[in-house]
Amino acid sequence: MQVQQNPSIPVSEVYWSLLHKADKKFSKIRELPYYHRNRHEYDAYFYKVFKVYTQLWKFQQENRQKLVDAGLWRSEIGEIASRIAQLYLGQYMRTSEASYLSEAYIFYEAILSREYFKEGMFQDLSLANKKLRFISRFLVVCLLLNRRSLEGGDEEDAWRRVGVVENVGVGEGAGEGDGEAVGGIIKEEEEEAWRW
Secondary structure, three states: OOOOOOOOOOHHHHHHHHHHHHHHHHHHHOOOOOOOOOOHHHHHHHHHHHHHHHHHHHHHHHHHHHHHHOOOOHHHHHHHHHOOOOOOHHHHHHHHHHHHHHHHHHHHHHHHHOOOOOOOOOHHEEEEEHEEEEEEEEHHHHHHHHHOOOOOOOOHHHHHHHHHHHHHHOOOOOOOOHHHHHHHHHHHHHHHHOOO
């Protein structure tokens, strides 16, 4: 599973080639329905996509400094991790095997704790969009696993990094007035919509 690298080809070229290959396979599996008739065909393709992303993840870990020097952003590393987590989440949705959901949680929690999407979020709308998608998927995984706290640290601080405390009242005092917080947001949005 090790990527064979030709010494005459720059590390960044190998990385971008692997990323392109992984993205093509990911977009194809994303288009397949979860209720695909031939389960063996879907599973075989899932493992192919997963293998490419595993190669890509290991390659970027082994060559991180060279890739950063060549212009790789932290958000691009986070996007790879997010795609791997999406693969796990999709496989969970197809099979209902909790191990896939747990693996998705591990990747999403790592993305959160390492703050991969923090840099440049306010300058790049597509990066902000990726972070919002990441947050929504992570929240779904947390709800499915019934996790109200995050590993390694202060629960409220971790949820604040995601942006949940201010919006839905998770953390200290959660449970009391949660509906008011959510209802207040919805009411404000409805009033804003009527103003336009």
